[in-house]
Amino acid sequence: xxxxxxxxxxxxxxxxxxxxxxxxxxxxxxxxxxxxxxxxxxxxxxxxxxxxxxxxxxxxxxxxxxxxxxxxxxxxxxxxxxxxxxxxxxxxxxxxxxxxxxxxxxxxxxxxxxxxxxxxxxxxxxxxxxxxxxxxxxxxxxxxxxxxxxxxxxxxxxxxxxxxxxxxxxxxxxxxxxxxxxxxxxxxxxxxxxxxxxxxxxxxxxxxxxxxxxxxxxxxxxxxxxxxxxxxxxxxxxxxxxxxxxxxxxxxxxxxxxxxxxxxxxxxxxxxxxxxxxxxxxxxxxxxxxxxxxxxxxxxxxxxxxxxxxxxxx
Amino acid sequence: xxxxxxxxxxxxxxxxxxxxxxxxxxxxxxxxxxxxxxxxxxxxxxxxxxxxxxxxxxxxxxxxxxxxxxxxxxxxxxxxxxxxxxxxxxxxxxxxxxxxxxxxxxxxxxxxxxxxxxxxxxxxxxxxxxxxxxxxxxxxxxxxxxxxxxxxxxxxxxxxxxxxxxxxxxxxxxxxxxxxxxxxxxxxxxxxxxxxxxxxxxxxxxxxxxxxxxxxxxxxxxxxxxxxxxxxxxxxxxxxxxxxxxxxxxxxxxxxxxxxxxxxxxxxxxxxxxxxxxxxxxxxxxxxxxxxxxxxxxxxxxxxxxxxxxxxxx
Numbered sequence: 001x002x003x004x005x006x007x008x009x010x011x012x013x014x015x016x017x018x019x020x021x022x023x024x025x026x027x028x029x030x031x032x033x034x035x036x037x038x039x040x041x042x043x044x045x046x047x048x049x050x051x052x053x054x055x056x057x058x059x060x061x062x063x064x065x066x067x068x069x070x071x072x073x074x075x076x077x078x079x080x081x082x083x084x085x086x087x088x089x090x091x092x093x094x095x096x097x098x099x100x101x102x103x104x105x106x107x108x109x110x111x112x113x114x115x116x117x118x119x120x121x122x123x124x125x126x127x128x129x130x131x132x133x134x135x136x137x138x139x140x141x142x143x144x145x146x147x148x149x150x151x152x153x154x155x156x157x158x159x160x161x162x163x164x165x166x167x168x169x170x171x172x173x174x175x176x177x178x179x180x181x182x183x184x185x186x187x188x189x190x191x192x193x194x195x196x197x198x199x200x201x202x203x204x205x206x207x208x209x210x211x212x213x214x215x216x217x218x219x220x221x222x223x224x225x226x227x228x229x230x231x232x233x234x235x236x237x238x239x240x241x242x243x244x245x246x247x248x249x250x251x252x253x254x255x256x257x258x259x260x261x262x263x264x265x266x267x268x269x270x271x272x273x274x275x276x277x278x279x280x281x282x283x284x285x286x287x288x289x290x291x292x293x294x295x296x297x298x299x300x301x302x303x304x305x306x307x308x309x310x311x312x313x314x
Numbered sequence: 315x316x317x318x319x320x321x322x323x324x325x326x327x328x329x330x331x332x333x334x335x336x337x338x339x340x341x342x343x344x345x346x347x348x349x350x351x352x353x354x355x356x357x358x359x360x361x362x363x364x365x366x367x368x369x370x371x372x373x374x375x376x377x378x379x380x381x382x383x384x385x386x387x388x389x390x391x392x393x394x395x396x397x398x399x400x401x402x403x404x405x406x407x408x409x410x411x412x413x414x415x416x417x418x419x420x421x422x423x424x425x426x427x428x429x430x431x432x433x434x435x436x437x438x439x440x441x442x443x444x445x446x447x448x449x450x451x452x453x454x455x456x457x458x459x460x461x462x463x464x465x466x467x468x469x470x471x472x473x474x475x476x477x478x479x480x481x482x483x484x485x486x487x488x489x490x491x492x493x494x495x496x497x498x499x500x501x502x503x504x505x506x507x508x509x510x511x512x513x514x515x516x517x518x519x520x521x522x523x524x525x526x527x528x529x530x531x532x533x534x535x536x537x538x539x540x541x542x543x544x545x546x547x548x549x550x551x552x553x554x555x556x557x558x559x560x561x562x563x564x565x566x567x568x569x570x571x572x573x574x575x576x577x578x579x580x581x582x583x584x585x586x587x588x589x590x591x592x593x594x595x596x597x598x599x600x601x602x603x604x605x606x607x608x609x610x611x612x613x614x615x616x617x618x619x620x621x622x623x624x625x626x627x628x
Contacts, residue, residue: 205519206620219616226609295540295609302533303617306520313627 002102002126004077004164007032008171011076011098013091014083015040015066017136018108020144022152022177023080024049027061029175034065034073036094041068043141053146064142075100078168081107085114085278092121104164106154108132111196111278112189112286115157127157128165129185131192151178155185190235191242195250196279198227200264201300208269208312210259215251223296225251230294234287271311276304318391318418318478321346322485325390325412327405328397329354329380331450332422334458336466336491337394338363341375343489348379348387350408355382357455367460378456389414392482395421399428399592406435418478420468422446425510425592426503426600429471441471442479443499445506465492469499504549505556509564510593512541514578515614522583522626524573529565537610539565544608548601585625590618 010033012023019035027033027049037044048062067073076098081091088109095105099122106128107114115129135147152172156165161181169179182188202220203209214220228247235242254260267274280301287294324347326337333349341347341363351358362376381387390412395405402423409419413436420442421428429443449461466486470479475495483493496502516534517523528534542561549556568574581588594615601608 202617205617207624207626209620213620217616217620219619223613223616226612230609293607293609295544295607296613298540299537299610299613302531302537303516303519305533306523306527306531310521312521 002104002164003162004104004167008077009075010034010078010080011070011073012036012080012082013070013094013098014081014087015044016082016084017138017144018132018134019080019082020049020138020142021051021134021136021146022082022108022132022172024051024059024061024064024144025175025177026171027064028059029171031171031175032065034067034076036070036073037066037068040141041066047142050143051146052144054148070094070097073098076103079103079105081105081109081114081118083109084273085109085111085275086273088114088117088278091117095122104128104168106130106168108152109278110275111282112186112193113278113282115185119157124158128154128168129157129189130154131182131185131188151180153180153182153185153188155182155188157185184240186238187235187240187242190231190238190240191246193279193283194228194231194235194242194246195254196262196264197231197283197297197300198224199254200262200279201227201304203262203265204268204274204307205300205303208265210261210265211254211257212259215255227296227300230287230292230297231283233292234283234290234294234297237290237292238286268308268312269314274304274308276301276308280304317416317476318481322391323389324348324392324394325384325387326350326394326396327384327408327412328395328401329358330396330398331452331458332446332448333394333396334363334452334456335365335448335450335460336396336422336446336486338365338373338375338378338458339489339491340485341378342373343485345485345489346379348381348390350384350387351380351382354455355380361456364457365460366458368462384408384411387412390417393417393419395419395423395428395432397423398587399423399425399589400587402428402431402592405431409436418442418482420444420482422466423592424589425596426500426507427592427596429499433471438472442468442482443471443503444468445496445499445502465494467494467496467499467502469496469502471499498554500552501549501554501556504545504552504554505560507593507597508542508545508549508556508560509568510576510578511545511597511611511614512538513568514576514593515541515618517576517579518582518588518621519614519617522579524575524579525568525571526573529569541610541614544601544606544611545597547606548597548604548608548611551604551606552600582622582626583628588618588622590615590622594618 012019012035015035044066049064051059108130118127131153133151137145172179232242284301326333326349329349358380363378365373422444432441445467447465448463451459486493546556598615
């Protein structure tokens with residue numbers, strides 16, 4: 001297992017809201033952070049990076065190490081991957097210039113299959129992953145609004161947390177973030193999908209509705225519960241047991257959200273790519289390969305794949 | 315089993331395109347047909363009924379027996395029921411004034427459960443049913459356009475065809491219609507649903523697409539096939555075996571339809587009620603009561619129920 005040096009050279013690939021927020025927090029804490037930027041490169045070189053958090057003073061980083069290519073960044077110790085999963089096909093060519101023998105890759109992306117992709121191309125021993133529970137929005141080039149939460153759960157792709165897992169967790173904590181180190185990263189991903197598969201999916205497939213609309217509809221509530229069961233059955237068949245009581249817990253925590261619009265719904269409405277393969281496609285393929293009958297997920301996946309090709313009429 | 319007199323008094327309940335077409339054909343052939351009319355009553359009393367068929371001379375019935383209530387029509391020998399299934403709740407009060415001891419009821423409606431409803435309220439021995447394979451449109455009050463087909467398959471709700479079944483078939487044939495007398499009416503309904511459940515449903519749930527769009531999409535084609543399998547499994551569990559080869563046959567006959575828009579999709583687009591319960595709800599409830607795992611139909615049903623509450627944005 002590769003380890004991290006005391007003051008790692010950090011590259012951030014995918015400088016949207018997630019990449020700028022976590023990378024910016026690390027940079028503000030004095031870390032050596034290099035951002036790969038595309039459309040925002042000039043603006044960030046000129047004006048730096050600004051993080052606005054509700055109820056906290058804004059963090060302004062006037063001088064950010066922003067680069068136009070990963071070749072410009074060069075070999076790094078830790079690569080934070082935060083591109084949208086719909087752009088995962090670019091990683092195979094973007095990542096190699098950032099690698100040295102011991103480079104660690106950590107994906108902050110949504111859904112299932114991202115660690116697998118990195119492991120397949122660059123070796124499983126390099127790979128870590130994280131789940132970000134945070135509400136962010138990029139409101140202008142280099143300007144990120146942070147609305148709430150911020151907990152990041154990090155873990156190893158293969159096996160238990162290592163010295164490097166705890167080292168990176170400590171760095172994030174020193175940067176002011178709430179961090180959990182998890183024993184079973186993929187199990188945590190399944191737990192997050194138990195909510196995201198039904199709610200993100202049905203909010204789109206039922207025509208563009210909120211979580212409150214679903215909870216007010218008996219049929220859709222039943223459907224969400226059955227989709228949660230199917231998701232848990234796939235996780236369990238893959239060795240990640242989740243108790244049935246987790247379903248009631250998910251409903252309990254959804255009620256106080258009110259008329260919440262999941263990020264996938266906002267993406268669809270805005271005409272941005274929806275992360276269909278990471279959230280529904282990959283779990284569906286895993287379930288099928290395990291021989292499971294997951295008809296509701298199958299239906300949702302193929303409908304979403306077609307529905308999200310276009311922005312909905314409004 | 316009740317029988318039909320030689321020259322039955324016929325009432326048509328639900329004078330949309332289907333009711334006016336089949337009732338009009340019988341009236342043109344000299345039958346004693348009484349139409350229940352609502353919005354079209356004045357226009358039909360003044361101008362009569364006109365049936366335009368592609369490639370045939372128009373049939374004009376200048377003097378039609380149109381009534382504003384079933385009390386005005388009074389006891390009849392045969393009641394043809396052609397209201398949209400979304401209005402089925404009115405039948406319980408509309409039908410009784412039309413009944414004498416031997417009145418026969420025949421439903422020309424779509425989907426599953428219509429014969430059951432009539433049997434439940436008015437006695438199973440009265441009930442017949444028919445499947446209409448016809449393309450019709452009501453283009454103005456009392457004016458029906460007939461675009462193609464016209465075969466009507468009639469059968470008994472309970473058991474084999476009787477003298478009355480053949481008598482009504484003969485009357486329809488004399489009126490110039492193509493008629494099949496079927497041994498297993500409910501089995502035929504299931505066969506029709508093997509197509510309607512997936513294609514009518516997915517055309518709406520995938521965002522408003524045609525049958526050609528579905529056939530061009532690998533995922534949706536797979537989904538349609540699986541929905542056909544689920545439908546066949548419900549039919550089979552209820553004693554109506556349909557061979558698997560029927561699925562390939564349905565795909566073969568769908569290809570030449572091109573960019574076909576099923577009636578449910580046209581209803582949805584036009585803001586008219588969609589027959590969700592007859593086409594998806596009732597088959598779903600039957601499947602569940604038989605203990606079957608029909609997750610795809612469940613997903614489609616609950617999504618459609620929500621989606622069709624409103625006309626889609628355009």
